[in-house]
Amino acid sequence: MGKIIEITARRERMQRRFSVIIYLFIFGALCYPWIMVGEERYNLISFAMCLRTEGAQSIVLRAELTPDPSYAGGLSASLWFYLVFSVLCVLYVLTIALRKDWYINVAVIIMSVVFNYINMWEYMIGSVCSNTTEAVLYPGVLLLLSGVECIGRKIIEVWDREMQDRAEYVKKEKRQREERKRRLYFPGKYNRQFFVVIWKNFVGNLKEYFVLLTCNGLVFAFVTAGFGMQTVMKDGDMSYRTGYPAGAGEILFQGLMELGMVGLLMLVLLLLYYLRKRLPEYGVFKTLGIRTKTMYSCMGMELGAGAFLSLFLGGVLGVILVMLFQQGAGGEISGWFSPILLLKSVPVMLLIYLVTFFVTHDLFVGLRMGSLTDLQMMKERIPKRFHAVFVAAGVCLIVSGLLEYRKNVNGENIEFLIRCILGVYLMIRYGIAGYIIHRRKKRGALSKLLKQHPFYHKSRRTAWYIFGLCVLQICITALFAVQYFSACLVEDTNELFPYDLVLIADDKDEAFLKEVREKDGIELAEYPMFRVSGSQSNLAGIASQNIGISESTYHALKKARDPDYRKKSLGLDADGEKIFIVHQQDKGTEAQPIDYYDTYVPMETPVLYTGPVCEGYSPDNFPAEFSHSLEITSFYIRQIAGEEIDSLIGVLAQGERENLIVFSDAYFERAKDEWKVTHPITGEILSPAQFLLEGIEPSQGPTKLVLVKAEKEVLEELGPQLAKFKERHREEERYDTKVRNSYLKTEVKKRVDAELRMRKIMALLLGLSFFAASVLLLGIKMMTEKRINARRAQFLNCMGMKKAERTALLRSEIKVYYFLTIFLSGGLSAGLVQGIIRARLYGPADIESLLHGLIPFVVCEMAVFGVIVWILTEYNIRQIEKTVCEV
Amino acid sequence: MGSILRAEELAKSYRIPNQEEDTIKVLLGLNFQIEENEFVGIMGKSGCGKTTLLKLLGLIDHPTGGNLYFKEKQVKGLWPDELADIRRREIGFVFQDFYLMDSLTVEENIMLPMILDKAEEKACFQCAREHAEHFQIMHLLKKYPYELSGGERQRTAICRALINQPDLILADEPTGNLDSKSGKIVIEALDQIHQEYKKTIVMVTHDPQIASSCSRILFLKDGLILDVLEKKGTKESFYQKILGRMADL
Secondary structure, eight states: OHHHHHHHHHHHHHHHHHHHHHHHHHHHHHHSOOEEETTEEEOHHHHHHHHHHHOHHHHHHHTTOOOOTHHHHHHHHHHHHHHHHHHHHHHHHHHHHTTOOOOHHHHHHHHHHHHHHHTTSTTSHHHHOSOHHHHHHHHHHHHHHHHHHHHHHHHHHHHHHHHHHHHHHHHHHHHHHHHHHHHTOOOSOOOHHHHHHHHHHHHTTHHHHHHHHHHHHHHHHHHHHHHHHHHHHTTTOHHHHTTOOOHHHHHHHHHHHHHHHHHHHHHHHHHHHHHHHHHHHHHHHHHTTOOHHHHHHHHHHHHHHHHHHHHHHHHHHHHHHHHHHHHHTTTSOOOOOOTHHHHHHHHHHHHHHHHHHHHHHHHHHHTTTTOHHHHHHOOOOOOOSOHHHHHHHHHHHHHHHHHHHTOGGGTTOHHHHHHHHHHHHHHHHHHHHHHHHHHHHSTTGGGGHHHHHHHHHTHHHHHHHHHHHHHHHHIIIIIIHHHHHHHHTOOOGGGGOOOSEEEEEOGGGHHHHHHHHHSTTEEEEEEEOEEEEESBOSTTOOOOEEEEEEHHHHHHHHHHHOTTOOOOOOOOOTTSOEEEEEEOOOTTSOOOOSOEETTTEEOSSOBEEESSOOTTOOGGGOOGGGTHHHHHOSSSBOEEEEEEEOOSSOOSSTTTSOOEEEEOHHHHHHHHHHGGGBOTTTOOBOOHHHHHHHTOOOOOOOOEEEEEEEOHHHHHHTHHHHHHHHHHTHHHHTSOTTOOSEEEHHHHHHHHHHHHHHHHHHHHHHHHHHHHHHHHHHHHHHHHHHHHHHHHHHHHHHTTOOHHHHHHHHHHHHHHHHHHHHHHHHHHHHHHHHHHHHHTTOOHHHHHHHHHHHHHHHHHHHHHHHHHHHHHHHHHHHHHHHHHHHO | OOEEEEEEEEEEEEEETTEEEEEEEEEEEEEEEEETTOEEEEEEOTTSSHHHHHHHHTTSSOOSEEEEEETTEESTTOOHHHHHHHHHHHEEEEOTTOOOOTTSOHHHHHHHHHHHTTOOHHHHHHHHHHHHHHTTOGGGTTSOGGGSOHHHHHHHHHHHHHTTOOSEEEEESTTTTSOHHHHHHHHHHHHHHHHHSOOEEEEEOSOHHHHTTSSEEEEEETTEEEEEEEOOSOHHHHHHHHHHHHHHO
16 A cells, blocks of 8 residues: 555656757747847837837837737737646646645646637737748647647656556566466476377277378479479469469469368368377376377477478478479479478468368367267257258259350369259258158168167268368369360371461551561461450469451451361351351360450450450449440440360460450451551540540551461571560560560460460379278278277177178168268269360360260279278278177 | 365366366256265266266366365365375275276386385385285386286286375275276275275266165266265175166166
8 A cells, every 4th residue: 555655656757857848948938039029129027018018109110010009909918828838837846845636637628729819810929920931830830839738747647657657567477477386386397108108099099090190291293393393383384484483373373272272171181080080199198187288299309200200201291292294294394493392381381281280170169079078969860851852952053054164165163063063962961861751651660760860960060071072072073074175186286287377467467467478487377367356364463465367367267277168158247246266276175255344253245345455444443424336336346156175376375375266257347447446445546646635645556467387497597576576566465474576386286285284294193092982981981980880880799780782781781881982073073074065165086085084083083982981881881880898 | 083085065067178168067066075094975867967076076176166074174275286195195996997008017016105105115116015014025026017917907006006105095996997806805905995995985986786885875977966865785685786776867
C-alpha cells in the first residue's frame, strides 16, 4: 500500500513539474512582443499601455488602417480576453502549487481555442498587426502549449500506470516461474534404461515408421526431381529464355502441383495412421506419469529423425530421377543442375510438412482420434431417406458434366470433371445406403447381415474410401493415361512444322522480302492475312492474336500440305460472321477455346476483332455508350461454322495463339483494308483524321503471311536481315512475348519436343503416384480396421463360425470395394475419354491409335490393382486369423 | 488417518461429437471420501460410470464439475506435469487389459515407473527383482508380455503398480480378463498389498466374490452413488450382503 502511495506521489510530482515548465513557456509567450504596429513591436502589456496613452485611433493610423471607433472596443476586448487568459494561467499554476485538481488547464485550452478563432477578426488585436503570419500563429502557440500540458499530464499518468502494471506483470511472471520451478522440481538425469525403453518402443513399430519414411522420401524425391527437371529444361524450352513460364515448364509446374496434392494426401493419411498406432503406446507412458516435455521430445525426435532421413533419401532419389530424365532425353537437353536445388526443395518440403501437420492435427482433433472414449461414442448414421433423389442428382451431375466436358470450347475444364466426381460421390453415398436398406427389408436379409454389416454401420467411412479410390483411379485412367497416350499420337514433331521459317510481315518489309525471294535455295509462299484478336484468349487475361486468312488461302495451305486434298466448301458467309478455325496444336495438347470472355468463361461465339490487339479495350470494359455495339453488330461476335486440329503453317503457340481463322473470300477482301479504318469499339468506318480525334492512332499490323522452306545454312545466311526484321517488329511483339513476327522451325520444334517429353514424363510420374496412393489408401483402411476385424473374427470363432466363412466375409467386403471402384471409375473414365476425343476433334485414325494404347493399359492397370488388392487382403486376413489362433 | 481421496459433487460429462450442445452425463455429482489403508470396491452395472470414476481418481481424466482432493490437495489447481508426478509416484495402476508394452520385457515393464522417475539403474533392477520375487514371476523377467498367461501378465502389472511404492493402487477390473484360478491369485496379491504393504486400494469390479475382499463398497447407479456397504462380520456374510445389494442395481 505504502509503495502505491509512493508511486502515486512520484507521478504527481512529475506531472506538477511538467505543468509548471510548460506554463513558464506560456508566460514567456505572453511576454513575447508579437504585436507589430507600423515599425514597433509590443507585448500584451506594452500594447495595453500604448492603447491607454495613445488611444486606438492613433494605433489604427499607424497600422495604416481606416480609422473606425469600433477599434477601441475591439482592441480593449482582446486585451481583456488575454488578461483573463493570463489570470487563468496564474490560477492554474497556483492550484498546482496547492496540489488541487481544479482542471483550470481545460479552461485555458478553451480560451486558447477562442483566441485562435477571434484573434484575426476585424477590430481585434490581430487585425492591426502588420506581421500577419506571426499574429495568426501566436494564439496557435498558446493552444499548442496548453494542449501539450494537458496531454502530457495524461501521458505521464498512463505511462506511469503502464510501468506499474508492467513491473507487476514481470514480478508475477517471476513468481510464477519460481513457483513452477519449485512445484515441478525434477532433478537428475534419465538412466540408460530410459533410452533403451524408448528405443525398444520405437523399434516395435519400425514397419509403420518405414512406410511413413518411404512416403516422405518419395514426396521429397518428386519435389527435388521437379526442381531439377525445371533447371535442366531451361536449355530445351524457348519459353524459359523469354522469361515466360509456359510450355514444358507450365506442364511441369501443373504436374508438380498435382504431385504435391497427392503427396500431401498420402502424408496426411499415413501420419494419421501412424499417430493412431503410436499414441496408445505413448498413452502408457502418460498414464505412468512421464513428463509432458519428455514425451513430446521423444515424439518430436521420432518424427524429426524420420523427416530428416526422408529428406536425405528423397534428395538422392530425386537426383537419380533427374539423371534418368536427362538420359531419356538422349542428350538433347544438356543442362545440369546444381546441389543448390536441394536447398530450393527443402523449404518446399518443409512447407508441405507444415501443411501436413496442421491438416493432420485438425483431423485428429476433429475426429477425436486421440480419445478412445469419445471415438466409441461416434456413430455413423446411414442415410435413410431420399436415396433415389440423391442418386438421380448424382447421375444428372455426371451426365451434365460429361456433356460439357466434350465441348471443345470448354477446354477440358476441370470444373466439369469436379461436377462428375461430385456425382460419383452422391451415387456411392446414397446408392450403397439405398441398396443396403432395400436389401434389409427383403426376405433372407439375415443371411446377408454379416456381409452388409460394415457397409451399414460404417456407411460414411465406406463411401469416402470408395470415393477416394474412384477419384484416384479416374485420374489414372482418364487423365494421366490419356495425357501419355495422346502425346504418343505425335510420332514425329517434324510433321507439325511444314515450313522452316514463318514470317508475319507487313508492307514495310517488302525490301527484306525481296531479298529473301531472290536468294538461292529458298522456296517461298506468300498469302494475304490480317491479325484476328480475341478479347481475352487465356487464363492469364492476355488477348489472343491469331492469323486471319481467306478461304482460298486455307485451301491453298491444305493443298500444300497434302497434294491429294480435295477442296470443299467451309460454309462461310460474306458478312464475316461465320468463321472456320484451324487449331494449330499437337494432338497431345488439351482442347482449348479460341477466346475467353473475362478470364474464365469460354466463348462458344468468340469475340474476334479484325486487327492487332487494341490494348485497353475488351468487351467487359467497353464504355457504356458503346456497349450496344456488341449486341447490334456482327463486328465482334462470330459463329464457328467448323473447326479442326491441324498444323497448316506450324504449331507456333500450341493452339493458345496463332491459330488460323478462316473467313469467306468476300469478307476477307473487304476486311483486309477496312479494319485499318474501323473504330475498335463501335465498328464504324472512320477517316484517319477522325481516328486522331478519337485519340487512336491506327497501326498497320501484319498483312502478309510468308512461308519459307530452306536449308539451315541458307537461313543462317539470312541471319542479319532477319535480326533487322525482328527489330522492326519489336513494338508489335511487346504486347505478348509468345506472339512473334518470325518463327524458326528449329526453335519452336525444340520447345514442342520438350513439351511432349515433359507431358509424357509427368503423366507417368503422376500415374505412378496416384496408383501408389490408391494402394496406400486401401492399405490404411485395412490397417486401421485390423483390430476391430480381429475382434469380430475372434467373436465369430467363439460363435462357431468356420475359418473359411470368416475369411470369405473379409474378402467379400474388399471385393465390393474393388469391383465398385472399377465399375464406377471405369464407366466414368470411358465417358471422359469419349469427351476428350470429341473435345480434341480427333479423327478416326487418331481415335484408333489412342484406344490401341489406352485400352490395354487400363485393363492391365486394373488387373495389377486387383492383384495388389488381393495380396493386401490375403495378408490382412492372415494377420487377423493369427489373432484368432492366439485366442 | 487422513483421507487420501475426497470427492465433492464430482461430475463428468462427455460432449457428443458433431452435436455441440448435447452431452452425455456419466457422473452426476458424487460425494465420498477414501481413507488411507482402505480397500474400497466400486460396483455397478455396465455403463454406470465405474471406469470413468476410476480415471478421475487416477488423475488421468479431468472432472467437468465438482472438486476432487488428493491428499487434501485440490486436483483442479494442479498443472498437468504435477498430475503426472502424482501418477508416477503416488498412484499405481492395474488395468483389466494389463496395459503392458509388448515391445518391452517383463522386467522393463515392471521398472518403467522408476525409469520415468529418473531412478538409478541399479535401484530399478533391484526393485524389479524384489517385486517379481514377491509375486513369483522371477523366472519371467526376460520374457515379453505376449509370452505370458493372463495371470502372469496381471501380476507383472501389479509389480509395476507397486514399484514406486505409491500410496494408492487403482485397479480396474483386475480379474476381468482372467480365469478363476488366475483371478484368485491376483486378488490374493491385492489382499497382500493391502495387508502387508498397507496400501490404499480402490478397485472396480463386477465380481461379488472379488468384491468381498474389500472393506467398503460404493454401489453406483446412473452416475450416482446408490449405496455404501461397509464390511462387518465375516467375508462370507459380506459376500451375501453384496449379492443382495446387487439385486437392487
